[in-house]
Amino acid sequence: MRPSARLTIAALAVLPLVGLAQGGPARAQPSKGGAATQAKGKTEITWYGHAAFVVKTPGGTVIAIDPWLSNPKAPEQGLADKLEKVDYILVSHGHFDHVGDAVAIGKRTGAKLVTNFELAQELVGAGYPKDAAGFETVGNLGGVIQAGDATVIMVPALHSSGFGDDKGQHPGGNPMGFVIKVKGGPTIYHTGDTDVTMDMKLIPERYGPVDVMLACIGGHFTMDPKGAALAASYVKAKTIVxxxxxxxxxxxxTPRELQAAVKAPTKVHVMEPGKMETL
Incomplete structure (x- = not known):
C-alpha cells in the first residue's frame, strides 16, 4: 500500500474496531500469514479487499463472506489456497466479484455454502461439493442459518444476480445481505451489493442494533457514500466499515466522502486489506 493510502486510512479510522462490541477501544494487531487467528473471547475480522471478509468467532468458527480473494486490492495473491480453515462460505449473489474463489475454497476445505437456493445449485454444477450445499445452509430471504456459534440471517439486497462460467450465464437467485449474530460477540451486517432501502429499517427492529456494518460505498453498481451513510442510520450501526x-x-x-456523510453516533472505520482486527 502506498504511504499516502496509509495516511488516509489513519485519518479516517476514527474509532478502532478492537473492543468495540464491548464498548472500549484497544489496538488492533495484524495477523500473521493473512488469515485471522483466534483470541479468547473475541471475534476477529479480516478484510481482503472489495467485499471479501473472513470472520472468526470466539468459538473458532471461520466464516468467509463473498470470498473474491484474488481481487486487485487483495494484500497478496493465492490467498484462496492459504486459508487454513473455513467452516462456512457466505455468497451474497452470483456476480463474479462476490462468488470469487468460493468453489475452490469449498473443494479444499469442505466449507458449507450459505446462499440462495438457485445460486447454490449453479455453484454445485460448477464444482462446489454437493454434500456441503444442502438444505441445512441453503435458503432464501428471511432464512436463519446456524453457523457454529453464529446465527446468519439472510436479508434483502436491491441488486441483480446471475452466475457466469465457461458454460454460459445461469440464474443467480435473489441477491441478499447477511446479518451475522455472533454468540457472545457483535452483530455484523454485510450489505452485499445494494442501494439503500427502507427495508433496512426492519433489521434493528427484528435483530437488534448493528455493531459493525460492512457497507458497499463505490456507487455505479451499488449505493454511494451518501446512500451508505443513510443506510447506517437505518440499521442503527455503531460502526460502518x-x-x-x-x-x-x-x-x-471514497471513505472520505463516507466520513463527511455519516452522522453521529455512527463511526467510520477504514480497514486495511489483510490486517486482522478484533471486535
Whole structure:
C-alpha cells in the first residue's frame, strides 16, 4: 500500500474496531500469514479487499463472506489456497466479484455454502461439493442459518444476480445481505451489493442494533457514500466499515466522502486489506 493510502486510512479510522462490541477501544494487531487467528473471547475480522471478509468467532468458527480473494486490492495473491480453515462460505449473489474463489475454497476445505437456493445449485454444477450445499445452509430471504456459534440471517439486497462460467450465464437467485449474530460477540451486517432501502429499517427492529456494518460505498453498481451513510442510520450501526470501492475505476465512492456523510453516533472505520482486527 502506498504511504499516502496509509495516511488516509489513519485519518479516517476514527474509532478502532478492537473492543468495540464491548464498548472500549484497544489496538488492533495484524495477523500473521493473512488469515485471522483466534483470541479468547473475541471475534476477529479480516478484510481482503472489495467485499471479501473472513470472520472468526470466539468459538473458532471461520466464516468467509463473498470470498473474491484474488481481487486487485487483495494484500497478496493465492490467498484462496492459504486459508487454513473455513467452516462456512457466505455468497451474497452470483456476480463474479462476490462468488470469487468460493468453489475452490469449498473443494479444499469442505466449507458449507450459505446462499440462495438457485445460486447454490449453479455453484454445485460448477464444482462446489454437493454434500456441503444442502438444505441445512441453503435458503432464501428471511432464512436463519446456524453457523457454529453464529446465527446468519439472510436479508434483502436491491441488486441483480446471475452466475457466469465457461458454460454460459445461469440464474443467480435473489441477491441478499447477511446479518451475522455472533454468540457472545457483535452483530455484523454485510450489505452485499445494494442501494439503500427502507427495508433496512426492519433489521434493528427484528435483530437488534448493528455493531459493525460492512457497507458497499463505490456507487455505479451499488449505493454511494451518501446512500451508505443513510443506510447506517437505518440499521442503527455503531460502526460502518466501507467496502466495494476503488476496485474498478467506476467505483468512485471514497471513505472520505463516507466520513463527511455519516452522522453521529455512527463511526467510520477504514480497514486495511489483510490486517486482522478484533471486535
Amino acid at each position: 466501507p467496502m466495494h470501492f476503488g476496485t474498478f475505476p467506476v467505483l468512485t465512492g
